[in-house]
Amino acid sequence: MTNSVIFFGTSDFSASVLQGLIDDPAFQVLAVVSQPDRPVGRKRTLAVTQTKKIAIANNLAVFQPEKLSGSKEMADLIAMQADFLVTAAFGQFVPTKLLKSATVAAINVHASLLPKYRGAAPINWALINGDKKTGVSIMYMVREMDAGDIVSVREIPIATSDNAASLFEKLAIVGRDLLLETMPKMLTGDFLTAKQDTSRITLAPKIDNQLSKLDFYHKSAAQIVDLVRGLSPKPGASLRINQEQIKVFTAETGSLIGQTGQISILSKHDFAITAADGIAVLLQQVQPAGKKRMSVSAFLNGSNKSLRVGDRVDRV
Structure with missing residues (x-):
């Protein structure tokens, strides 16, 4: 028996997780939801998102609403009544009404050891802060950002040679594998959840232009x-x-x-x-x-x- 999935994701990290779901015969991806294509570079060329490329290559339906809440796309997604909703580096909040449409679970693949680094740039901030380890957390999706109960976690060391690109690649594989190990357990009930310790929450906001400036006068x-x-x-x-x-x-x-x-x-x-x-x-x-x-x-x-x-x- 296959279980149906609607996947929400946009980046290279998302693409690896999506491809894993597509390749696994236990799951059927019904649709892919990504952020809209955006112009990039000096010539402002419209860039197709990584997950959209994979969806098109596999003849999957693609939805790209500017905002999910209240959209026609959201109504169409709810009507699919998927077993799982899976997000990975999507870039938007998924409305509660849509989350509740999952017949088994709505879960998120997040590239940090939650509750550390909730937010948009957990991989970057783990490196910026000189951390020696990081990992992937799979959690239930709730309306609050990265705040749901944790279903599974996998930790990896950060090598001194790692940069954001190499760590993204490593964690994308970890996230893919952990998700494909976790979802079958959620179907059988063979798992435990853990609430996040709110006293240990740290945030990983988007990288802005000011942060990118090297400060040799105040930093070691x-x-x-x-x-x-x-x-x-x-x-x-x-x-x-x-x-x-x-x-x-x-x-x-x-x-x-x-x-x-x-x-x-x-x-x-x-x-x-x-x-x-x-x-x-x-x-x-x-x-x-x-x-x-x-x-x-x-x-x-x-x-x-x-x-x-x-x-x-x-x-x-």
């Missing part, structure tokens, strides 16, 4: 590197020096050297700026404004000859 070298990891490759951390904006995609901590906020190491292959704790941050991959991403060697040898040891980065 480790904090600078963690921010770079958490924002790589998108949207990318940035600094401004000698009237030039530079995005930074990879960096590492160096030695105790130089003055806070100043270039402390500059050679043919090395470019370091000293953070607030006196430790240098060695930049490795950068992107000057209007140019492609490149190694620091390429940047120093071909893009900028005006930098000098002692030059100061702009204050945030």
Whole structure:
């Protein structure tokens, strides 16, 4: 017997979970709901969401309401009377009336160890805050953001080499596998739930432009590197020096050297700026404004000859 599913999701993380459901013969995906396609880039080209691409490739119905509440799409989805509603990085609240239409359960696949990092950017914030572990939580959906009772959890370590992209890929697989292990247990009743400890709630809000600015005057070298990891490759951390904006995609901590906020190491292959704790941050991959991403060697040898040891980065 197959169980019917309506899937709600938009991102690459969502796409991995959706593909797992499609490939599992125990489930039948009735429809895919994603955010509307949005224009991206300088040319504002309309970008099809990752889940929509998968839905089209598998001849699945696609719904993309700007807002679910009160929409015709919501009425159509309720009429399907799916066994499961599954969300994973959808980007909208699912109205209670729709949640109640699931005949078995409405559940969410969230990329954090709840109640830590409720919100839109849990993977980024785990890296930004220098966490050593993270994971995936599957919970019941309720009207409040990421607040439902937890059904299952899986934890993984965060490697020192991880950035947002690599951690997204790892957790997408973890989320897919955990979901496909959890849903059959929900059908048989072979599971326990746990309420979230509200005293331990932390939030993971969307990444804004101000956060992406590297603050060498108030942050330690480790904090600078963690921010770079958490924002790589998108949207990318940035600094401004000698009237030039530079995005930074990879960096590492160096030695105790130089003055806070100043270039402390500059050679043919090395470019370091000293953070607030006196430790240098060695930049490795950068992107000057209007140019492609490149190694620091390429940047120093071909893009900028005006930098000098002692030059100061702009204050945030």
